[in-house]
Amino acid sequence: MGFKLFNSHSRSLETFEPIKTPFVGIYICGPTVYGPPHLGHVRGPIVFDVMRRYLKHMGYKTRFVRNITDVGHLVNDADSGDDKLAKQAQLEQVEPMQIAQTYTEKYNWAMRKVNVLAPDIEPRASGHILEQIAMIKQLLDQGYAYEVDGDIYFEVSKYAKTHDYGKLSGRVLEDLMDGAGGEARALDGQDKKKNAVDFALWKKASAEHIMQWESPWGMGYPGWHIECSAMSAKYLGTYFDIHGGGMDLLFPHHEAEIAQSKAACGQDPAKYWVHHNMITINGQKMAKSLNNGITVEDLFTGKSHLLEQAYSPMTLRFFVLQAHYRGTLDFSNAALQASEKGLKRLLEAAELSQSLAPKPTNNYEVQKIEDAILASMNEDMNTPQVIAHLFEAARITNSANGGQIDLNQNNIDKLQYIFKTYAFEVLGILSEEKNDSNMLDGVIQMLLNMRKEAKANKDFALSDKIRDDLSALGLKIKDSREGTTWSK
RNA sequence: GGUCGGAUGGCCGAGUGGCUAGGCAAGGGUCUGCAACACCCUCUACAGCGGUUCGAAUCCGCUUCCGACCUCCA
Numbered sequence: 001m002g003f004k005l006f007n008s009h010s011r012s013l014e015t016f017e018p019i020k021t022p023f024v025g026i027y028i029c030g031p032t033v034y035g036p037p038h039l040g041h042v043r044g045p046i047v048f049d050v051m052r053r054y055l056k057h058m059g060y061k062t063r064f065v066r067n068i069t070d071v072g073h074l075v076n077d078a079d080s081g082d083d084k085l086a087k088q089a090q091l092e093q094v095e096p097m098q099i100a101q102t103y104t105e106k107y108n109w110a111m112r113k114v115n116v117l118a119p120d121i122e123p124r125a126s127g128h129i130l131e132q133i134a135m136i137k138q139l140l141d142q143g144y145a146y147e148v149d150g151d152i153y154f155e156v157s158k159y160a161k162t163h164d165y166g167k168l169s170g171r172v173l174e175d176l177m178d179g180a181g182g183e184a185r186a187l188d189g190q191d192k193k194k195n196a197v198d199f200a201l202w203k204k205a206s207a208e209h210i211m212q213w214e215s216p217w218g219m220g221y222p223g224w225h226i227e228c229s230a231m232s233a234k235y236l237g238t239y240f241d242i243h244g245g246g247m248d249l250l251f252p253h254h255e256a257e258i259a260q261s262k263a264a265c266g267q268d269p270a271k272y273w274v275h276h277n278m279i280t281i282n283g284q285k286m287a288k289s290l291n292n293g294i295t296v297e298d299l300f301t302g303k304s305h306l307l308e309q310a311y312s313p314m315t316l317r318f319f320v321l322q323a324h325y326r327g328t329l330d331f332s333n334a335a336l337q338a339s340e341k342g343l344k345r346l347l348e349a350a351e352l353s354q355s356l357a358p359k360p361t362n363n364y365e366v367q368k369i370e371d372a373i374l375a376s377m378n379e380d381m382n383t384p385q386v387i388a389h390l391f392e393a394a395r396i397t398n399s400a401n402g403g404q405i406d407l408n409q410n411n412i413d414k415l416q417y418i419f420k421t422y423a424f425e426v427l428g429i430l431s432e433e434k435n436d437s438n439m440l441d442g443v444i445q446m447l448l449n450m451r452k453e454a455k456a457n458k459d460f461a462l463s464d465k466i467r468d469d470l471s472a473l474g475l476k477i478k479d480s481r482e483g484t485t486w487s488k
Numbered sequence: 489g490g491u492c493g494g495a496u497g498g499c500c501g502a503g504u505g506g507c508u509a510g511g512c513a514a515g516g517g518u519c520u521g522c523a524a525c526a527c528c529c530u531c532u533a534c535a536g537c538g539g540u541u542c543g544a545a546u547c548c549g550c551u552u553c554c555g556a557c558c559u560c561c562a
Contacts, residue, residue, distance in 0.1 A: 345511085346511095389509090
């Protein structure tokens with residue numbers, strides 16, 4: 001039984017077969033680093049992290065590439081030339097690269113927190129201008145692109161004559177050309193293009209534009225779509241295994257990538273296109289305009305009007321994996337709290353499984369849990385089902401501990417293996433260290449209170465022991481008229 | 489307006505024709521010095537209306553509601 005994945009391109013479940021076993025190339029569209037990472041930024045990385053871990057578990061050798069978009073794409077097509085990064089930079093009076101650096105760092109901090117493995121290669125768009133220019137040249141040579149006043153556009157209508165533009169996202173070119181909605185948007189700059197559906201490969205930069213590079217067409221900067229095409233081709237080749245991203249990237253981004261790659265290299269860049277769904281809050285996508293965004297940092301600290309408490313990174317990861325990746329996932333405090341408690345139960349059972357005493361008799365075959373887990377993973381990465389099966393393992397562990405069922409050594413070993421392999425290695429759920437400094441303060445204060453009571457009872461042996469033991473741990477205890485204080 | 493997707497018990501969320509996913513919450517019980525934990529039991533839902541079928545949450549049609557994309561977006 002093979003690993004099945006839903007391929008957005010064919011809109012069907014396909015059995016995964018690498019192009020060249022045992023190697024698997026994966027490209028994920030990374031973030032545009034112009035703001036702090038929010039809840040939505042975290043879902044894709046977690047989903048594809050589990051995919052990567054599972055492929056590894058199956059024995060494949062993966063190369064995982066996730067880019068950083070630090071060039072910035074257009075604010076909109078009508079824009080006079082500011083890109084997203086530059087715009088933010090002007091507001092804050094700092095270099096665009098500083099913005100990119102800051103938020104790249106925050107993004108990767110969030111990734112580490114939720115235990116997403118670092119990519120094998122993390123290319124930056126700004127470091128691959130040459131590759132992008134080369135690809136644009138190719139497209140010009142092939143006749144699929146044209147220059148207008150320093151801008152280069154991809155000619156969609158020409159490409160569509162011989163290729164199926166719109167297949168991935170289910171668009172019909174004629175509909176797109178008619179313009180969306182009752183009234184076509186009047187975008188300035190739009191008149192430069194031969195057709196509104198054409199997209200920019202290169203944009204001319206005005207003199208005051210901060211981020212710009214030299215090109216055969218003058219000073220400018222690359223369009224958004226070309227960067228992923230250029231970087232994926234460089235590190236994974238012109239035909240690789242899996243291309244992933246959010247469903248919101250289906251159009252135009254991924255449609256454009258396919259068009260560029262087919263026009264320039266003659267083939268689809270990826271064998272499997274995998275898209276995850278969005279995180280919603282109260283049924284709606286997070287958006288700045290709705291003021292319903294929650295940053296990852298907010299979630300960990302609990303500082304947001306939308307949060308009733310702080311949630312741990314692993315709670316977030318577990319929450320994400322409790323839903324299937326292709327469905328929307330609705331955020332709420334109640335849902336996070338449910339995940340928090342469920343995760344705790346699972347982790348405690350996993351720990352308990354380490355100390356189960358074997359019985360001579362056995363009346364539960366643990367193997368069927370692993371079989372079920374594998375079947376669920378193979379069915380388009382059904383992580384919620386995998387978790388349900390892990391809860392069965394937890395129940396069995398607790399029952400064995402309570403004496404309700406008997407497990408022999410083999411089955412206990414298997415139970416431990418299941419937690420280690422599937423909960424920890426594949427799903428990437430870690431037990432979190434409870435080294436919260438607030439807790440430490442509380443514990444020390446508690447000991448000092450006990451010491452105070454001992455002194456009041458004239459139990460000086462106990463009070464001295466508490467002080468000496470704390471001192472041995474490197475904590476200084478000072479008694480004064482006002483009371484007792486401590487320091488490290 | 490176009491395209492696509494969705495509506496599952498108090499909440500989150502699996503499930504593409506028959507075998508009550510799972511977690512959380514709630515109620516009852518066992519255990520327990522008290523409590524917590526754990527275990528057992530209970531709550532058996534599929535937007536509405538028709539249709540197909542021996543049998544439908546699952547297939548078909550209609551209706552209502554919601555969302556996403558069509559412009560940057562994870």
